Every structure is written in C-alpha cells, then in structure tokens.
Amino acid sequence: ARGVTVHLSDHDPDRARTAAALGAGTDEPPAGPVDLAIVAVPPAHVAATLADAMRRGAARGYIDVASVKQGPRRDLEAQGCDLSTYIGTHPMAGKEKSGPLAGTADLFEGRPWVLTPTRDSDTEVFNLALELIALCRAVPVVMDADAHDRAVALVSHTPQLVSSLVAARLEEADETAVRLCGQGIRDVTRIAASEPRMWVEILSANPGPVADVLSSVAADLDETVRSLRALQSADQDKRQGGAEGVEDVLRRGNAGRVRVPGKHGSAPTAYETVTVLISDQPGQLARIFADAGAAGVNIEDVRIEHATGQQAGRVQLTVQPSAVEGLTRTLTERGWSLRP
Numbered sequence: 463a464r465g466v467t468v469h470l471s472d473h474d475p476d477r478a479r480t481a482a483a484l485g486a487g488t489d490e491p492p493a494g495p496v497d498l499a500i501v502a503v504p505p506a507h508v509a510a511t512l513a514d515a516m517r518r519g520a521a522r523g524y525i526d527v528a529s530v531k532q533g534p535r536r537d538l539e540a541q542g543c544d545l546s547t548y549i550g551t552h553p554m555a556g557k558e559k560s561g562p563l564a565g566t567a568d569l570f571e572g573r574p575w576v577l578t579p580t581r582d583s584d585t586e587v588f589n590l591a592l593e594l595i596a597l598c599r600a601v602p603v604v605m606d607a608d609a610h611d612r613a614v615a616l617v618s619h620t621p622q623l624v625s626s627l628v629a630a631r632l633e634e635a636d637e638t639a640v641r642l643c644g645q646g647i648r649d650v651t652r653i654a655a656s657e658p659r660m661w662v663e664i665l666s667a668n669p670g671p672v673a674d675v676l677s678s679v680a681a682d683l684d685e686t687v688r689s690l691r692a693l694q695s696a697d698q699d700k701r702q703g704g705a706e707g708v709e710d711v712l713r714r715g716n717a718g719r720v721r722v723p724g725k726h727g728s729a730p731t732a733y734e735t736v737t738v739l740i741s742d743q744p745g746q747l748a749r750i751f752a753d754a755g756a757a758g759v760n761i762e763d764v765r766i767e768h769a770t771g772q773q774a775g776r777v778q779l780t781v782q783p784s785a786v787e788g789l790t791r792t793l794t795e796r797g798w799s800l801r802p
C-alpha cells in the first residue's frame with residue numbers, strides 16, 4: 463500500500479503464498495540484499511532465523527518483532543552474530559488468531575511499536591526501522607530490552623494468563639450457564655483463544671516478571687475471596703468489612719482502567735455512548751453511519767452486541783460528549799430506536 467517492495471519467506475511455503483495472494487508482498491526471493499529484514503517467527507526461532515539471514519548477508523539491517531526482547535538478543539549474542547545491524551522491536555498490536563489470514567493492513571495503525579536499540583546499534587538500521595514504523599502508521603517507543611520485558615509482563619503477558627484462567631472456568635461448565643454468556647465475558651476472554659504453543663514460548667522467555675505480577679494478582683484474589691466470605695457472615699460488622707474490601711478492588715480497577723491510553727496512544731478521553739437498536743438486516747450499520755455523518759458526528763468507536771437467539775442487536779456508538787444531543791436527535795428523527 464505504501465509502494466515498498468516486500469519479499470515474503472516462510473518455512474511453510476503455503477503461508478508465504480497465501481500472504482502474497484492477500485497483497486502482503488511477493489513470495490519470490492529478492493535478487494540481492496534488501497534494506498531491512500523483518501523476522502516474524504515464534505520467539506524461540508528468532509535468533510536462529512536472524513543468524514541464518516545475517517550469514518547469507520540478506521539485508522543491510524535486521525529486526526525482529528517477537529513479544530519478548532532480552533531472550534532473542536542473548537541468543538544472537540551466543541551465536542556470535544554482529545549485533546550492530548540488529549534492533550529488537552515489538553509492535554503492540556496483534557490478534558488472538560495467527561497465520562496470514564489473520565493479518566490486516568491497518569493492524570499497526572496508532573499502536574505503540576517498541577524499539578530496543580543499544581549504544582552499538584547502527585544509526586542507519588535504527589532509521590530504517592523508524593521508517594518502517596512510520597509507514598505502518600504506528601507510534602515508535604524506545605526502551606531498553608529489560609524494561610520492555612517487565613512492562614509487557616504487566617500489560618500483555620499477565621492479561622493473557624488471566625484471560626485464559628477466566629475462560630478455563632467455562633471448560634467444564636454447565637451448558638445452561640454457558641448459554642448466558644454476554645458481552646462482559648466476551649471482552650475478558652477474547653485473547654484466551656490465542657495459540658498456546660506461541661504463548662508457552664513467550665512466557666518461557668519472560669517467566670520472572672510475569673510471575674511477579676501474577677503473584678500480586680493472586681494476593682488481591684485471596685483478599686477478594688476473604689471479602690466475599692465475610693459478606694456471607696451473619697455478623698453485620700464482618701459484612702460491612704467484606705463490602706468495603708470488594709468496593710476497594712472495584713475502585714482500584716476503575717483507577718487502573720482510566721489509565722489505559724485512548725485511540726492513537728493519546729491521553730484517554732471521556733467519551734459517551736449512544737446505543738441504537740438494530741434488526742439483523744443488511745445495510746443497517748451503513749445507514750446508522752450515514753445518519754451519524756448527516757448529524758456531523760465523528761464516531762470514535764463502535765461495538766455491536768448481538769442478542770442471543772434473536773434477529774436483533776444493539777450498536778453502541780462512542781462519541782464526544784458534546785455530540786450526544788445532536789446525534790440522539792438526528793437518529794430519533796430518522797426512525798431509529800435508541801436505548802439508554
């Protein structure tokens with residue numbers, strides 16, 4: 463899309479062919495060394511793949527995109543590679559699905575993309591990596607590998623485990639309970655669908671920092687269980703203590719959640735939602751967007767909730783608070799049913 467020639471190679475040629483067919487590049491090998499080699503293989507294979515590319519003189523600069531940064535660098539060092547032409551990077555964007563069919567052209571837009579150069583890194587390679595990040599419309603963030611691994615233990619690796627732990631409760635659950643799943647559990651468990659083998663590799667390369675965060679979660683869990691047990695007590699004071707304990711964890715959750723950056727990594731903005739009832743017919747969403755456009759409203763985000771077993775759903779339009787009144791009026795005038 464940005465006019466850059468991309469040569470794709472994978473140890474499974476079908477995957478490279480599929481990615482090429484989707485418009486990601488060509489699976490023909492390059493005629494000579496390329497500007498930048500991007501290694502996007504599972505973490506445990508990064509060093510060997512990079513070392514092989516370096517030995518072949520495949521590129522002027524080399525980066526990887528693995529979710530951990532200290533391990534690949536250490537492994538490359540152990541293989542005696544020239545680390546000056548290598549920069550470890552990590553785009554904070556992805557999906558719970560893997561393979562070329564899960565890729566989208568806008569995957570990295572507005573997302574942080576970490577670079578972990580060292581004092582020995584070649585400036586030209588650093589600039590090439592920055593150029594790639596700009597072409598993908600991502601936001602570069604420079605960190606050292608150790609700080610990166612500790613940060614992702616908190617914001618990515620522990621959330622993956624917590625999501626899996628919540629979803630694991632459903633494995634043996636009664637069908638009568640599972641059929642009640644609403645949007646809350648869908649939000650919490652989306653990443654529980656991730657590929658276990660990939661995550662075992664990621665967690666194996668960052669076990670200490672993840673165990674540290676998870677043990678704080680475990681302490682909070684113990685405290686929350688104690689509070690809930692106190693809520694079952696016949697003693698009024700104990701029940702009061704239990705309610706305070708539960709409220710404390712919920713309030714701390716609110717305080718953490720508002721720190722999650724908003725769109726394009728900017729400071730979080732307090733948006734409001736307007737909920738519209740739709741029937742399951744083609745073109746409904748396009749009509750809502752056109753009507754919102756007619757009201758001069760910019761939709762910041764959109765979420766669709768399908769009602770189980772019904773030909774209907776709710777569309778939640780996230781907008782600036784100042785846009786709510788005009789949007790509500792226009793949609794009502796144009797025949798939409800709004801929900802509080």
Ligand SMILES: NC(=O)c1ccc[n+]([C@@H]2O[C@H](COP(=O)([O-])OP(=O)(O)OC[C@H]3O[C@@H](n4cnc5c(N)ncnc54)[C@H](O)[C@@H]3O)[C@@H](O)[C@H]2O)c1
Pocket residue numbers: 471472473474477502503504505507511527528529530552553554555556557558559560561562664
């Ligand atoms: N999926 C995400 O959310 C995400 C986000 C950021 C970074 N990453 C990182 O990106 C990397 C790739 O993850 P993915 O989700 O794209 O996985 P993927 O399974 O879609 O892609 C990995 C590809 O590597 C190929 N491969 C495996 N070993 C190889 C080797 N030795 N030589 C050549 N090709 C090989 C596989 O055939 C596969 O096509 C990982 O290091 C992961 O940590 C993933």
Ligand SMILES: O=C(O)C(=O)C[C@]1(C(=O)O)C=C[C@@H](O)C=C1
Pocket residue numbers: 528529553554555556557558617618619653
């Ligand atoms: O599935 C997603 O939404 C992700 O973006 C996955 C996610 C993340 O935790 O943010 C997971 C691991 C990667 O290293 C980077 C991104």
